[in-house]
Amino acid sequence: MSATNSRIPVAIAGTGSYLPKRVMTNKDLESIVDTTDEWITSRTGIKSRHIAAEGENTSDLATEAAKNALENAGIEAADIDLIIVGTITPDTLTPATACYVQHNIGAVKALAFDVSAACSGFLYAMKVAQDMIAAGTYKNALIIGAEKLSAFTNWSDRNTCVLFGDGAGAAILTASKEGQGRILATELGTNGSQTSILNIPGGGSACPTTIANADQKLASLAMQGREVFKHAVNVMKRSAEAVIEEAGLSPENIQQVIPHQANLRIIDAIADRLTIPNDKVFVNLHKYGNTSAAAVAIALDEAHREKKFERGDNIVLVGFGAGLTWAAVAIEW
Numbered sequence: 001m002s003a004t005n006s007r008i009p010v011a012i013a014g015t016g017s018y019l020p021k022r023v024m025t026n027k028d029l030e031s032i033v034d035t036t037d038e039w040i041t042s043r044t045g046i047k048s049r050h051i052a053a054e055g056e057n058t059s060d061l062a063t064e065a066a067k068n069a070l071e072n073a074g075i076e077a078a079d080i081d082l083i084i085v086g087t088i089t090p091d092t093l094t095p096a097t098a099c100y101v102q103h104n105i106g107a108v109k110a111l112a113f114d115v116s117a118a119c120s121g122f123l124y125a126m127k128v129a130q131d132m133i134a135a136g137t138y139k140n141a142l143i144i145g146a147e148k149l150s151a152f153t154n155w156s157d158r159n160t161c162v163l164f165g166d167g168a169g170a171a172i173l174t175a176s177k178e179g180q181g182r183i184l185a186t187e188l189g190t191n192g193s194q195t196s197i198l199n200i201p202g203g204g205s206a207c208p209t210t211i212a213n214a215d216q217k218l219a220s221l222a223m224q225g226r227e228v229f230k231h232a233v234n235v236m237k238r239s240a241e242a243v244i245e246e247a248g249l250s251p252e253n254i255q256q257v258i259p260h261q262a263n264l265r266i267i268d269a270i271a272d273r274l275t276i277p278n279d280k281v282f283v284n285l286h287k288y289g290n291t292s293a294a295a296v297a298i299a300l301d302e303a304h305r306e307k308k309f310e311r312g313d314n315i316v317l318v319g320f321g322a323g324l325t326w327a328a329v330a331i332e333w
């Protein structure tokens, strides 16, 4: 028996998500920057995004998503051993956003920390939690992707401000019980040679915000769109293929692919290259825009609640983001 086979199989016991109340449409953006609904829709597929209220923090969005996931899984917060939040927009540089969530939901015995892997953050969190449960270290994990990207957006830059939104998604991972599915395969990767094509250049220790640079809005997302697009298509296709092969699946027995929600053209290109029909590829970016680490998590929850897949079906999650980072997971639900 290989080391992998001797590990405890891990299932997803429940999912949840939360979107802040305020909706900002493409029409609304027309009065903020020089753009049109037609340009945004045709280049990205995005029609609207949700924007957190002032004082509504990433941890607040994460907390609501976590409560939904706990309810969906039928697990009490007190029984959670581990909380991992994937985010690039933490409430504070320290402590981790996961610590606020731990307190908010009353998961008093849980170890809590964040992972910073941009749009791949939720799937990185899934892999870490899976390995800790598979090794027998912990029983129940809460993983969350949560972002308040509106706080790190340059609202005068039309190249970026039309793309992003706020939100959170969560999942509960447990040791798989009789009749439950399991995570079949995961593939994660990083290419640190491309850090400059997608980043938040300011606000960290390399470039703190000062009075002298405050008007340059350096603590906001900057992106070379075309370069990112190219990498996104190639890397997500390769990563999805890797888990499909490792899990022994083929396009015909995959019920749903849940990709990162950045651009409809990226999703269509991946579906095409994987030869997966469009009706088996989950899309909700028209409603939420790109919510980075939250995107796959929210999409997983929506697809789950819309019964796009059922117990026993195979699904594939795939993400890509700044770093560059990427991740794919094949799951028997």
Ligand code: COA
Pocket: 034, 035, 036, 039, 040, 043, 044, 119, 158, 159, 160, 162, 223, 224, 225, 226, 228, 229, 232, 262, 263, 266, 290, 320, 321, 322
């Ligand atoms: N409204 C109107 N025009 C806009 C605009 C907007 N919001 N944003 C950019 N433009 C203009 C540009 O200024 C450019 O004008 P120019 O040709 O006169 O210079 C023109 O539109 C075309 O820009 P380009 O960058 O070539 O567009 P594109 O077809 O590559 O689409 C993105 C731009 C950003 C939508 C696309 O590159 C993309 O989605 N990239 C990947 C983004 C992504 O996935 N990011 C997150 C990864 S996790």
